[in-house]
Amino acid sequence: MNLLYWSLGFFLSIPYSVHADSPKEAPEIEPCTVRSPHSGSFFDLNGLHIPDPSTVKSKNARDYSWNATGWDMGYNFTMNFCGGIVERLEDFGGVEGIDKQLWRNVSAYYRQGGKVYSIGQQNMQPVIRGRKMVLNYTDGSPCPELRKRADVADNLTPREIIDGDDDDKENEDEDKDGDKDEDEADRPKSSTRRKTTIISMLCERDPLMPQLTLSFVASPDECTYVFEARTSAACASIQKSTQTLSPSGVFGVILMIAIIVYVVGGCVYSRMVLNQRGWRQLPNYSLWAGIFGFFKDVVIILTSSCARFMPSRRGYSQVNGGIGGMGSSRSGRDSEAENRLIDELNEEWDD
Incomplete structure (x- = not known):
């Protein structure tokens, strides 16, 4: 029987399909x-x-x-x-x-x-x-x-040049005035x-x-x-990954994996150690067979009980036999004959 090989093939194909269909991706960073x-x-x-x-x-x-x-x-x-x-x-x-x-x-x-x-x-x-x-x-x-540093510099009193050259002083003052006007024009007001x-x-x-x-x-x-x-x-913590399955889905996956491990492991043990073949390779075969037989008996009992409520041909013959009183008289004679036969047998037994 190929049940063992089919189970092993299905079990070994699960990790491969998961890794092949869902490549590893970095988790998304949540806000804040x-x-x-x-x-x-x-x-x-x-x-x-x-x-x-x-x-x-x-x-x-x-x-x-x-x-x-x-x-x-x-x-x-x-x-x-x-x-x-x-x-x-x-x-x-x-x-x-x-x-x-x-x-x-x-x-x-x-x-x-x-x-x-x-x-x-x-x-x-x-x-x-x-x-x-x-x-x-x-x-x-x-x-x-x-306040900028230029404002502070404007408030300082300029020193006079002590060299007796008034022309140079006037030219320097004009240059300063011109530079000051340009700075004020270029400086933002706010x-x-x-x-x-x-x-x-x-x-x-x-x-x-x-x-x-x-x-x-x-x-x-x-x-x-x-x-x-x-x-x-x-403080450093652990990033919580987004859960794609509901709690019932996670439970279902765990249950499925447990069933697969139970069936595959039991089949390997029964085949290699106990030398079982066919359906007897299943773990606890006698237990599952007894449970299956119990449900089979329950189904038979229920179907036989329901069959009593089904119409039968016997009821139809009784109706026909009762027409004109012929059925009732015939049944009465049969019962009297049976009673006489029983009495005769009792007398012979007493003798």
């Missing part, structure tokens, strides 16, 4: 995650995201973003990770220098003088800088006008830079520490803001 090109470590910052309370079904949903104290800046900072802030900026009068349709994309801001200033739009792509992980927010509110935020993500493995410790570090020119965030989300 990054893999280090140096060490290969995987980082996921989605755990720091605070969702919009209107989209959360929980009654105790958090309705405020992460906060950081500004210390000597005179104001505090509010931000979120992997998404816009939770607060509604419309209630504060909007954001300075940002279009209204982009207010929901603001990921960091501060309030000063009754106005709201954005320090960066949302960014879902962390960056690895050496051994550091950095998250940048850009395209915030316009930066204030910056800055085009926008506020940005740099967040350095540091790994914190202490289980007693809060989920996130956000600290303001510096702002050198009121246009760039540097923060430090200590959190366990910044």
